[in-house]
Amino acid sequence: MMTQYLISILTEGAIFGIMALGLNVIWGWAGDFDLAYYGYVALGAYITLVLTIGRQPPPAQYILGLQLPYLVAVLGSMVASALMGLVVGLIALRQLRGIYFSIVTLGAVYVLYVMASQYVPLFDGYNGLSGLFNPMADVLGLDYNSYQYFLLGFCLVVFALVVLFMLRLSGSRFGLALRSLREDERAAAAFGRDIYVLKLKAYVLGAAVGGLAGALFAAYLSAFNPSSWAPIETIVLYSAVLVGGKGNIKGVILGVLVMVVLVQESTRFLPDIAGNPNIVPALREIVVGGVLVLFLRFRPQGLLPERRPVDRQLHSYTVANVSTAKSSDTADHGTNGTVEQEEQSVQPATSVVVSKSRQVVSVEDEPAILVVDGLYKHFGGVAAVNNCSFRVPKGRVTGLIGPNGAGKSTAIDLISGFKLPDAGTVLFENRQIQGLPPHRISRQGLIRTFQTPREWGGLTVLENVLLARLDRKREGFWMSLAGTGFIQHLAPEAELKRAREIIAEMGLNKIGNERAGNLSGGQKRLVEFARIRMAHPDLVILDEPMGGVNPVLGERMAQAIEGFVASGTSVIIVEHNLPFIERVAHHVVVMAQGAVIAAGPFDALRSNQTVIDAYLGEVTV
Numbered sequence: 001m002m003t004q005y006l007i008s009i010l011t012e013g014a015i016f017g018i019m020a021l022g023l024n025v026i027w028g029w030a031g032d033f034d035l036a037y038y039g040y041v042a043l044g045a046y047i048t049l050v051l052t053i054g055r056q057p058p059p060a061q062y063i064l065g066l067q068l069p070y071l072v073a074v075l076g077s078m079v080a081s082a083l084m085g086l087v088v089g090l091i092a093l094r095q096l097r098g099i100y101f102s103i104v105t106l107g108a109v110y111v112l113y114v115m116a117s118q119y120v121p122l123f124d125g126y127n128g129l130s131g132l133f134n135p136m137a138d139v140l141g142l143d144y145n146s147y148q149y150f151l152l153g154f155c156l157v158v159f160a161l162v163v164l165f166m167l168r169l170s171g172s173r174f175g176l177a178l179r180s181l182r183e184d185e186r187a188a189a190a191f192g193r194d195i196y197v198l199k200l201k202a203y204v205l206g207a208a209v210g211g212l213a214g215a216l217f218a219a220y221l222s223a224f225n226p227s228s229w230a231p232i233e234t235i236v237l238y239s240a241v242l243v244g245g246k247g248n249i250k251g252v253i254l255g256v257l258v259m260v261v262l263v264q265e266s267t268r269f270l271p272d273i274a275g276n277p278n279i280v281p282a283l284r285e286i287v288v289g290g291v292l293v294l295f296l297r298f299r300p301q302g303l304l305p306e307r308r309p310v311d312r313q314l315h316s317y318t319v320a321n322v323s324t325a326k327s328s329d330t331a332d333h334g335t336n337g338t339v340e341q342e343e344q345s346v347q348p349a350t351s352v353v354v355s356k357s358r359q360v361v362s363v364e365d366e367p368a369i370l371v372v373d374g375l376y377k378h379f380g381g382v383a384a385v386n387n388c389s390f391r392v393p394k395g396r397v398t399g400l401i402g403p404n405g406a407g408k409s410t411a412i413d414l415i416s417g418f419k420l421p422d423a424g425t426v427l428f429e430n431r432q433i434q435g436l437p438p439h440r441i442s443r444q445g446l447i448r449t450f451q452t453p454r455e456w457g458g459l460t461v462l463e464n465v466l467l468a469r470l471d472r473k474r475e476g477f478w479m480s481l482a483g484t485g486f487i488q489h490l491a492p493e494a495e496l497k498r499a500r501e502i503i504a505e506m507g508l509n510k511i512g513n514e515r516a517g518n519l520s521g522g523q524k525r526l527v528e529f530a531r532i533r534m535a536h537p538d539l540v541i542l543d544e545p546m547g548g549v550n551p552v553l554g555e556r557m558a559q560a561i562e563g564f565v566a567s568g569t570s571v572i573i574v575e576h577n578l579p580f581i582e583r584v585a586h587h588v589v590v591m592a593q594g595a596v597i598a599a600g601p602f603d604a605l606r607s608n609q610t611v612i613d614a615y616l617g618e619v620t621v
């Protein structure tokens with residue numbers, strides 16, 4: 001009796017473990033709160049049944065009615081759930097995010113539920129399907145008693161395989177790319193990720209794993225009907241992933257042990273209360289809900305929070321000849337201290353202004369890397385960008401200035417593909433790029449930053465920098481299965497070395513293993529600069545990189561910008577700190593009310609009456 005009980009909870013635990021690991025791909029890694037998930041499990045169970053149990057006498061009616069070997073049915077279930085995941089994902093992941101995505105997935109699972117329970121010719125409605133007795137037992141010649149052990153062993157083996165598979169994925173470049181979507185999708189697109197395709201891959205993969213769990217569940221229950229997939233099951237799965245530790249494979253397994261095995265089974269030992277058999281299952285749901293609320297309130301990261309890889313070489317990394325630190329004032333305080341230390345030792349940016357002797361000649365006639373022509377963007381009645389045209393000389397720093405609301409950020413969004421222009425053309429390296437999605441523009445070598453820092457907060461500084469370089473082959477799903485799962489697998493040695501070097505250059509190596517989200521505003525900006533350095537684009541557009549940053553970091557940023565140019569990256573920088581613009585920019589474009597009102601060397605603009613009226617009049621130069 002007791003052994004039978006143990007066998008059954010262990011089998012159930014293994015099956016729920018697989019379910020939770022599939023959900024973890026979608027929610028824990030890709031960050032999508034999917035309410036359709038249990039539908040993939042249910043579909044897997046139904047498909048296994050209709051592929052194995054054969055025809056049953058009327059009134060039973062359902063599709064297929066095949067008698068295929070169980071293992072074939074398992075594969076069929078995975079394919080069916082993956083296909084349904086593909087259809088739902090194609091619709092729900094295209095534009096919708098957050099709660100809107102969840103609502104669409106809830107709608108999808110509801111459609112499946114109504115179809116399965118009401119449309120009798122599909123899976124026999126409320127009766128459901130039954131009759132999958134001890135699959136594989138006849139082939140193996142097992143009797144009833146030994147079959148339970150066999151099924152437990154089979155489920156444990158499949159569970160172990162799923163765990164190994166997930167461990168591979170977790171430590172791979174593919175897994176890292178998925179997490180970058182969870183942390184900040186716009187930044188992921190800015191560095192060349194096709195968000196839609198990547199999210200779709202995660203979604204279909206999760207759905208297929210759900211289908212696999214459903215196939216095992218069908219063998220365990222030998223039947224499946226609409227009452228087997230009450231809404232509570234989805235909540236139990238989410239609570240398991242959350243309580244254990246979202247994103248962490250060991251955490252998810254622990255979560256299943258706690259929420260599915262412990263909580264669920266402990267209520268089973270309660271005596272019948274007042275002869276009411278419904279009280280015990282109800283208590284179970286109350287306990288699950290209560291634990292979930294407590295964790296959300298007091299420990300949202302779960303029992304075993306997601307861990308990030310630590311690179312031991314980073315701390316001791318020193319750069320003998322840091323390429324950006326050429327001037328003597330940085331050599332003095334070195335580049336290996338943390339930013340905190342340097343924030344005290346660096347003199348304010350204003351004191352280093354005009355350190356560079358520069359000819360006041362126009363660079364407007366030099367070859368252009370970017371030509372913006374007649375760009376328009378209206379938001380309702382607001383003409384945010386209104387016939388905006390300018391050229392950006394190659395190999396130079398172009399300052400883009402103008403009052404708040406002039407349309408600078410919107411123009412950047414239009415150029416980089418984050419918004420669609422109403423009209424106008426954008427030529428980048430003589431190719432038209434207007435209207436392309438952001439990842440395609442980024443892959444052509446144009447990378448932008450955002451007005452607010454968009455670091456991948458839950459990932460380390462090193463991971464942030466490694467992700468800046470898109471390696472499509474290495475990041476592929478199949479490649480991820482071939483790897484070892486250690487940090488060396490995330491990037492080839494040379495690339496890893498380069499990332500460490502860049503991090504040291506930015507003075508971030510002491511905090512290179514920290515999560516980027518824990519850094520100060522200025523440090524986050526330096527992480528963004530490090531990512532640009534790593535990506536090494538042909539053109540970078542920096543939207544107010546000094547905004548909200550301690551001005552003592554100005555010198556380091558100026559040097560970083562000089563470093564970009566020295567390495568062959570042209571720069572556009574939006575900035576309100578005009579001494580800074582004067583110091584770094586060879587060419588300045590002034591915008592007001594959506595259009596460019598003047599362009600030229602900074603000194604020439606200083607005396608331009610239109611510019612003074614529109615902008616310079618209100619700021620101190």
Ligand code: ADP
Nearest residue numbers: 379382383384403404405406407408409410411
């Ligand atoms: P800047 O970056 O130069 O300060 P923006 O490009 O942010 O200017 O904004 C230009 C104008 O467009 C402002 O009037 C702003 O209110 C408006 N705007 C920007 N984005 C939107 C949006 N998504 N919806 C409506 N209005 C917007």
Ligand code: MG
Nearest residue numbers: 408409410451
């Ligand atoms: Mg702006």
